[in-house]
Amino acid sequence: MSVTVRVPAKVNVQLAVGAARPDGFHDLANVFLAVGLYDEVTATASPGGPRVTCTGPDAAQVPLDGTNLAARAAVALARRHGLSPDVHLHIAKDIPVAGGMAGGSADGAAALVACDALWGTRASRDELLDICAELGSDVPFSLVGGAALGTGRGERLSPLEVGGTFHWVFAMAHRGLSTPAVFREFDRLGEGVAIPEPVASQDLIDALAKGDPDLLAASVSNDLEPAALALFPDLAAALAAGRAAGALAALVSGSGPTTAFLVRDESAAARTARALQDSATCRTVRTASGPVPGATVLA
Numbered sequence: 001m002s003v004t005v006r007v008p009a010k011v012n013v014q015l016a017v018g019a020a021r022p023d024g025f026h027d028l029a030n031v032f033l034a035v036g037l038y039d040e041v042t043a044t045a046s047p048g049g050p051r052v053t054c055t056g057p058d059a060a061q062v063p064l065d066g067t068n069l070a071a072r073a074a075v076a077l078a079r080r081h082g083l084s085p086d087v088h089l090h091i092a093k094d095i096p097v098a099g100g101m102a103g104g105s106a107d108g109a110a111a112l113v114a115c116d117a118l119w120g121t122r123a124s125r126d127e128l129l130d131i132c133a134e135l136g137s138d139v140p141f142s143l144v145g146g147a148a149l150g151t152g153r154g155e156r157l158s159p160l161e162v163g164g165t166f167h168w169v170f171a172m173a174h175r176g177l178s179t180p181a182v183f184r185e186f187d188r189l190g191e192g193v194a195i196p197e198p199v200a201s202q203d204l205i206d207a208l209a210k211g212d213p214d215l216l217a218a219s220v221s222n223d224l225e226p227a228a229l230a231l232f233p234d235l236a237a238a239l240a241a242g243r244a245a246g247a248l249a250a251l252v253s254g255s256g257p258t259t260a261f262l263v264r265d266e267s268a269a270a271r272t273a274r275a276l277q278d279s280a281t282c283r284t285v286r287t288a289s290g291p292v293p294g295a296t297v298l299a
Protein backbone atom coordinates (compact mmCIF):
# COMPACT_ATOMS: atom_id res chain seq x y z
CA MET A 1 0.00 0.00 0.00
CA SER A 2 1.31 3.48 -0.88
CA VAL A 3 0.23 7.03 -0.22
CA THR A 4 1.17 9.90 -2.56
CA VAL A 5 1.09 13.53 -1.46
CA ARG A 6 1.42 16.54 -3.77
CA VAL A 7 3.02 19.64 -2.28
CA PRO A 8 3.58 23.13 -3.77
CA ALA A 9 6.50 25.49 -3.97
CA LYS A 10 6.32 28.96 -2.46
CA VAL A 11 7.34 32.47 -3.32
CA ASN A 12 7.84 35.16 -0.67
CA VAL A 13 5.94 38.29 -1.65
CA GLN A 14 7.34 40.01 1.41
CA LEU A 15 10.45 38.90 3.29
CA ALA A 16 11.31 41.39 6.04
CA VAL A 17 14.34 40.23 8.05
CA GLY A 18 15.30 41.40 11.54
CA ALA A 19 18.69 41.27 13.25
CA ALA A 20 20.31 37.90 14.03
CA ARG A 21 18.90 36.33 17.21
CA PRO A 22 21.03 34.63 19.89
CA ASP A 23 19.88 31.24 18.51
CA GLY A 24 21.34 32.07 15.09
CA PHE A 25 17.97 32.58 13.39
CA HIS A 26 16.38 35.89 12.32
CA ASP A 27 12.90 37.14 13.19
CA LEU A 28 10.91 37.53 9.99
CA ALA A 29 7.75 39.05 8.62
CA ASN A 30 7.47 36.48 5.87
CA VAL A 31 4.46 36.56 3.52
CA PHE A 32 4.30 33.26 1.69
CA LEU A 33 2.26 32.47 -1.44
CA ALA A 34 1.97 28.82 -2.52
CA VAL A 35 2.31 28.44 -6.30
CA GLY A 36 1.59 25.63 -8.75
CA LEU A 37 5.05 24.04 -9.02
CA TYR A 38 4.91 20.70 -7.24
CA ASP A 39 6.83 17.81 -5.78
CA GLU A 40 5.10 14.50 -5.13
CA VAL A 41 6.18 12.23 -2.28
CA THR A 42 5.06 8.59 -2.23
CA ALA A 43 5.34 6.61 1.01
CA THR A 44 5.36 2.80 0.80
CA ALA A 45 5.85 0.39 3.69
CA SER A 46 9.42 -0.96 3.51
CA PRO A 47 11.41 -2.68 6.30
CA GLY A 48 14.59 -1.03 7.50
CA GLY A 49 13.56 2.46 6.41
CA PRO A 50 13.52 5.32 5.91
CA ARG A 51 14.87 4.79 2.40
CA VAL A 52 14.74 7.75 -0.01
CA THR A 53 14.76 7.76 -3.81
CA CYS A 54 14.37 10.82 -5.99
CA THR A 55 13.69 11.60 -9.66
CA GLY A 56 13.33 14.91 -11.47
CA PRO A 57 15.45 17.66 -13.04
CA ASP A 58 17.48 18.49 -9.88
CA ALA A 59 17.47 15.01 -8.33
CA ALA A 60 21.28 14.76 -8.36
CA GLN A 61 21.50 17.60 -5.82
CA VAL A 62 19.11 15.94 -3.36
CA PRO A 63 20.66 14.00 -0.45
CA LEU A 64 19.25 10.46 -0.14
CA ASP A 65 20.46 9.85 3.42
CA GLY A 66 18.93 10.68 6.79
CA THR A 67 19.48 14.41 6.20
CA ASN A 68 16.77 14.45 3.54
CA LEU A 69 13.87 16.40 4.99
CA ALA A 70 11.41 13.71 3.90
CA ALA A 71 13.38 11.09 5.85
CA ARG A 72 13.64 13.41 8.86
CA ALA A 73 9.88 13.90 8.79
CA ALA A 74 9.22 10.14 8.79
CA VAL A 75 11.63 9.61 11.69
CA ALA A 76 10.05 12.47 13.68
CA LEU A 77 6.51 11.13 13.26
CA ALA A 78 7.52 7.53 13.99
CA ARG A 79 9.36 8.57 17.14
CA ARG A 80 6.32 10.43 18.50
CA HIS A 81 4.16 7.35 17.98
CA GLY A 82 6.61 4.66 19.10
CA LEU A 83 6.93 3.27 15.58
CA SER A 84 9.90 2.18 13.47
CA PRO A 85 10.14 4.37 10.33
CA ASP A 86 9.97 1.41 7.97
CA VAL A 87 9.10 3.34 4.85
CA HIS A 88 10.35 3.97 1.32
CA LEU A 89 9.91 7.62 0.35
CA HIS A 90 10.02 8.34 -3.37
CA ILE A 91 10.28 12.01 -4.28
CA ALA A 92 9.21 13.09 -7.77
CA LYS A 93 10.79 16.52 -7.81
CA ASP A 94 9.79 19.51 -9.89
CA ILE A 95 10.59 22.30 -7.38
CA PRO A 96 14.13 23.63 -7.94
CA VAL A 97 16.66 22.45 -5.33
CA ALA A 98 18.23 25.15 -3.14
CA GLY A 99 16.24 27.57 -5.24
CA GLY A 100 14.51 29.71 -2.64
CA MET A 101 11.16 27.99 -3.24
CA ALA A 102 11.19 25.70 -0.18
CA GLY A 103 11.70 22.52 -2.20
CA GLY A 104 13.20 20.56 0.67
CA SER A 105 10.71 21.99 3.14
CA ALA A 106 7.89 20.93 0.81
CA ASP A 107 9.12 17.33 0.82
CA GLY A 108 9.30 17.35 4.61
CA ALA A 109 5.66 18.39 4.88
CA ALA A 110 4.57 15.94 2.16
CA ALA A 111 6.38 12.99 3.74
CA LEU A 112 4.80 13.80 7.10
CA VAL A 113 1.28 13.74 5.62
CA ALA A 114 2.01 10.61 3.58
CA CYS A 115 3.41 8.64 6.54
CA ASP A 116 0.57 9.78 8.79
CA ALA A 117 -1.89 8.34 6.25
CA LEU A 118 0.18 5.20 5.59
CA TRP A 119 0.68 4.38 9.28
CA GLY A 120 -2.78 5.49 10.41
CA THR A 121 -1.27 7.61 13.20
CA ARG A 122 -4.07 10.20 12.67
CA ALA A 123 -1.91 13.06 13.97
CA SER A 124 -3.82 16.26 14.70
CA ARG A 125 -3.22 19.39 12.59
CA ASP A 126 -1.46 20.95 15.56
CA GLU A 127 0.83 17.95 15.98
CA LEU A 128 1.70 17.99 12.28
CA LEU A 129 2.42 21.73 12.45
CA ASP A 130 4.53 21.17 15.57
CA ILE A 131 6.66 18.55 13.83
CA CYS A 132 6.91 20.78 10.74
CA ALA A 133 8.25 23.65 12.86
CA GLU A 134 10.92 21.28 14.25
CA LEU A 135 11.93 20.29 10.72
CA GLY A 136 12.44 23.83 9.45
CA SER A 137 11.13 27.39 9.36
CA ASP A 138 9.42 27.01 5.95
CA VAL A 139 7.97 23.55 6.53
CA PRO A 140 4.74 24.61 8.32
CA PHE A 141 3.77 26.76 5.35
CA SER A 142 4.36 23.86 2.94
CA LEU A 143 1.76 21.93 4.95
CA VAL A 144 -0.77 24.78 5.02
CA GLY A 145 -0.38 26.38 1.57
CA GLY A 146 -2.54 29.24 0.28
CA ALA A 147 -1.10 32.53 1.53
CA ALA A 148 0.08 33.23 5.05
CA LEU A 149 2.15 35.59 7.17
CA GLY A 150 4.96 33.74 8.94
CA THR A 151 6.49 35.37 12.01
CA GLY A 152 9.17 34.21 14.44
CA ARG A 153 11.52 32.21 12.26
CA GLY A 154 8.65 32.04 9.78
CA GLU A 155 7.07 29.03 11.41
CA ARG A 156 4.25 30.90 13.22
CA LEU A 157 1.57 31.22 10.54
CA SER A 158 -1.46 33.50 10.17
CA PRO A 159 -3.46 32.63 7.02
CA LEU A 160 -4.13 35.55 4.66
CA GLU A 161 -7.12 36.18 2.40
CA VAL A 162 -6.42 36.22 -1.35
CA GLY A 163 -9.03 37.74 -3.64
CA GLY A 164 -7.85 36.34 -6.95
CA THR A 165 -5.17 34.40 -8.85
CA PHE A 166 -1.67 35.82 -9.23
CA HIS A 167 0.38 34.78 -12.26
CA TRP A 168 4.15 34.28 -12.01
CA VAL A 169 7.17 33.40 -14.08
CA PHE A 170 10.12 31.74 -12.35
CA ALA A 171 13.66 31.75 -13.76
CA MET A 172 15.77 28.91 -12.38
CA ALA A 173 19.49 29.56 -12.02
CA HIS A 174 22.44 27.42 -13.08
CA ARG A 175 23.35 26.67 -9.44
CA GLY A 176 21.80 26.89 -5.97
CA LEU A 177 22.38 29.25 -3.06
CA SER A 178 22.83 28.08 0.53
CA THR A 179 20.11 29.63 2.68
CA PRO A 180 22.40 29.96 5.74
CA ALA A 181 25.05 31.62 3.55
CA VAL A 182 22.55 34.21 2.32
CA PHE A 183 21.47 35.03 5.87
CA ARG A 184 25.14 35.34 6.88
CA GLU A 185 25.71 37.72 3.97
CA PHE A 186 22.64 39.70 5.10
CA ASP A 187 24.27 40.08 8.52
CA ARG A 188 27.59 41.11 6.96
CA LEU A 189 25.96 43.73 4.75
CA GLY A 190 24.08 45.06 7.78
CA GLU A 191 27.09 45.34 10.10
CA GLY A 192 27.06 48.65 11.89
CA VAL A 193 23.56 49.44 10.63
CA ALA A 194 20.48 49.38 12.90
CA ILE A 195 18.22 46.58 11.57
CA PRO A 196 14.55 47.44 12.18
CA GLU A 197 12.06 44.94 13.59
CA PRO A 198 10.40 43.12 10.66
CA VAL A 199 6.81 44.32 10.11
CA ALA A 200 4.27 42.96 7.62
CA SER A 201 3.20 45.49 4.98
CA GLN A 202 -0.50 46.33 5.29
CA ASP A 203 -0.50 47.55 1.66
CA LEU A 204 0.74 44.12 0.61
CA ILE A 205 -1.86 42.30 2.71
CA ASP A 206 -4.59 44.52 1.23
CA ALA A 207 -3.29 43.86 -2.31
CA LEU A 208 -3.49 40.10 -1.74
CA ALA A 209 -7.02 40.39 -0.35
CA LYS A 210 -8.09 42.47 -3.38
CA GLY A 211 -6.38 40.12 -5.83
CA ASP A 212 -4.88 43.21 -7.46
CA PRO A 213 -1.60 42.51 -9.30
CA ASP A 214 -0.74 46.20 -9.71
CA LEU A 215 -1.12 46.87 -5.99
CA LEU A 216 0.83 43.69 -5.19
CA ALA A 217 3.60 44.68 -7.63
CA ALA A 218 3.91 48.02 -5.84
CA SER A 219 4.33 46.39 -2.41
CA VAL A 220 6.48 43.26 -2.85
CA SER A 221 9.89 43.31 -1.11
CA ASN A 222 12.69 40.95 -0.11
CA ASP A 223 15.34 42.02 2.43
CA LEU A 224 17.53 39.07 1.40
CA GLU A 225 17.76 40.26 -2.22
CA PRO A 226 20.92 42.40 -1.76
CA ALA A 227 22.64 39.46 -0.03
CA ALA A 228 21.59 37.01 -2.77
CA LEU A 229 22.81 39.44 -5.45
CA ALA A 230 26.11 39.92 -3.60
CA LEU A 231 26.67 36.14 -3.66
CA PHE A 232 25.25 35.65 -7.16
CA PRO A 233 25.63 38.91 -9.14
CA ASP A 234 24.43 37.35 -12.42
CA LEU A 235 20.91 37.32 -11.00
CA ALA A 236 20.74 41.05 -11.75
CA ALA A 237 20.71 40.22 -15.46
CA ALA A 238 17.75 37.87 -15.07
CA LEU A 239 15.84 40.49 -13.05
CA ALA A 240 16.56 43.11 -15.74
CA ALA A 241 15.47 40.74 -18.52
CA GLY A 242 12.18 40.04 -16.79
CA ARG A 243 11.50 43.72 -16.21
CA ALA A 244 12.36 44.50 -19.84
CA ALA A 245 9.86 41.81 -20.87
CA GLY A 246 7.15 43.75 -19.05
CA ALA A 247 6.89 42.02 -15.67
CA LEU A 248 4.89 44.06 -13.13
CA ALA A 249 7.48 43.18 -10.46
CA ALA A 250 10.76 41.26 -10.33
CA LEU A 251 12.42 39.90 -7.21
CA VAL A 252 14.60 37.11 -5.88
CA SER A 253 12.45 34.35 -4.39
CA GLY A 254 13.36 34.04 -0.69
CA SER A 255 17.07 33.29 -0.31
CA GLY A 256 17.28 32.66 -4.06
CA PRO A 257 18.65 32.12 -6.61
CA THR A 258 15.33 31.60 -8.37
CA THR A 259 14.03 34.96 -9.64
CA ALA A 260 10.30 35.56 -9.59
CA PHE A 261 8.30 37.79 -11.94
CA LEU A 262 4.74 38.88 -11.21
CA VAL A 263 2.74 39.30 -14.43
CA ARG A 264 -0.81 40.33 -15.16
CA ASP A 265 -2.26 37.16 -16.66
CA GLU A 266 -1.50 33.88 -18.42
CA SER A 267 -0.72 35.46 -21.78
CA ALA A 268 1.71 37.89 -20.15
CA ALA A 269 3.27 34.91 -18.38
CA ALA A 270 3.84 33.12 -21.68
CA ARG A 271 5.36 36.25 -23.26
CA THR A 272 7.64 36.95 -20.29
CA ALA A 273 8.72 33.29 -20.10
CA ARG A 274 9.71 33.30 -23.78
CA ALA A 275 11.66 36.53 -23.36
CA LEU A 276 13.51 35.18 -20.30
CA GLN A 277 14.29 31.89 -22.05
CA ASP A 278 15.72 33.83 -25.02
CA SER A 279 17.70 36.17 -22.74
CA ALA A 280 20.23 33.43 -21.79
CA THR A 281 20.20 34.82 -18.23
CA CYS A 282 18.83 31.65 -16.60
CA ARG A 283 18.85 27.84 -16.84
CA THR A 284 15.14 27.14 -17.26
CA VAL A 285 11.90 29.11 -17.00
CA ARG A 286 8.55 27.99 -15.55
CA THR A 287 5.17 29.64 -15.18
CA ALA A 288 2.87 29.05 -12.24
CA SER A 289 0.03 30.77 -10.43
CA GLY A 290 -1.17 30.96 -6.89
CA PRO A 291 -2.50 30.60 -4.34
CA VAL A 292 -2.78 26.81 -4.34
CA PRO A 293 -3.42 24.39 -1.44
CA GLY A 294 -0.63 22.94 0.71
CA ALA A 295 0.37 19.28 1.03
CA THR A 296 -2.55 17.19 -0.31
CA VAL A 297 -3.07 13.42 -0.41
CA LEU A 298 -3.77 12.37 -4.01
CA ALA A 299 -6.70 9.99 -4.40
Ligand SMILES: C[C@@](CO)(OP(=O)(O)O)[C@H](O)COP(=O)(O)OP(=O)(O)OC[C@H]1O[C@@H](n2ccc(N)nc2=O)[C@H](O)[C@@H]1O
Nearest residue numbers: 024025026100101102136137138153179180183254255256
Ligand atom coordinates in the same frame (compact mmCIF):
# COMPACT_ATOMS: atom_id res chain seq x y z
C1 LIG B 1 14.72 32.08 3.37
C2 LIG B 1 13.41 31.36 3.52
C3 LIG B 1 12.25 32.31 3.24
O1 LIG B 1 11.01 31.63 3.28
O2 LIG B 1 13.26 30.23 2.66
P1 LIG B 1 14.06 29.84 1.31
O3 LIG B 1 14.21 31.05 0.49
O4 LIG B 1 15.36 29.30 1.81
O5 LIG B 1 13.20 28.81 0.64
C4 LIG B 1 13.27 30.75 4.94
O6 LIG B 1 13.36 31.72 5.93
C5 LIG B 1 14.30 29.63 5.19
O7 LIG B 1 13.58 28.58 5.78
P2 LIG B 1 14.25 27.14 5.94
O8 LIG B 1 14.98 26.81 4.67
O9 LIG B 1 13.20 26.22 6.44
O10 LIG B 1 15.33 27.44 7.05
P3 LIG B 1 15.74 26.51 8.27
O11 LIG B 1 15.99 25.12 7.74
O12 LIG B 1 14.79 26.71 9.38
O13 LIG B 1 17.13 27.19 8.67
C6 LIG B 1 18.24 27.06 7.80
C7 LIG B 1 19.21 28.17 8.13
O14 LIG B 1 18.72 29.41 7.56
C8 LIG B 1 18.95 30.50 8.47
N1 LIG B 1 17.66 31.05 8.90
C9 LIG B 1 16.49 30.44 8.56
C10 LIG B 1 15.29 31.01 8.96
C11 LIG B 1 15.31 32.20 9.71
N2 LIG B 1 14.16 32.78 10.12
N3 LIG B 1 16.49 32.78 10.03
C12 LIG B 1 17.66 32.24 9.62
O15 LIG B 1 18.74 32.81 9.91
C13 LIG B 1 19.75 29.91 9.63
O16 LIG B 1 21.12 29.99 9.31
C14 LIG B 1 19.32 28.45 9.62
O17 LIG B 1 20.28 27.61 10.24
Ligand SMILES: Nc1ncnc2c1ncn2[C@@H]1O[C@H](COP(=O)(O)OP(=O)(O)O)[C@@H](O)[C@H]1O
Nearest residue numbers: 067068069097098099100101102103104105107
Ligand atom coordinates in the same frame (compact mmCIF):
# COMPACT_ATOMS: atom_id res chain seq x y z
N1 LIG C 1 13.85 16.58 -0.04
C1 LIG C 1 14.77 17.52 -0.33
N2 LIG C 1 14.70 18.22 -1.49
C2 LIG C 1 15.62 19.18 -1.76
N3 LIG C 1 16.66 19.51 -0.96
C3 LIG C 1 16.75 18.83 0.20
C4 LIG C 1 15.82 17.83 0.57
N4 LIG C 1 16.16 17.34 1.78
C5 LIG C 1 17.25 18.03 2.15
N5 LIG C 1 17.65 18.91 1.21
C6 LIG C 1 18.81 19.80 1.32
O1 LIG C 1 18.29 21.11 1.63
C7 LIG C 1 18.96 22.11 0.85
C8 LIG C 1 18.01 23.27 0.59
O2 LIG C 1 16.84 22.71 0.06
P1 LIG C 1 15.66 23.60 -0.54
O3 LIG C 1 14.55 23.63 0.45
O4 LIG C 1 15.40 23.07 -1.91
O5 LIG C 1 16.25 25.07 -0.68
P2 LIG C 1 15.43 26.44 -0.52
O6 LIG C 1 15.05 26.47 0.95
O7 LIG C 1 16.40 27.46 -0.92
O8 LIG C 1 14.25 26.33 -1.42
C9 LIG C 1 19.38 21.39 -0.42
O9 LIG C 1 20.59 21.96 -0.91
C10 LIG C 1 19.60 19.94 0.02
O10 LIG C 1 20.96 19.71 0.32
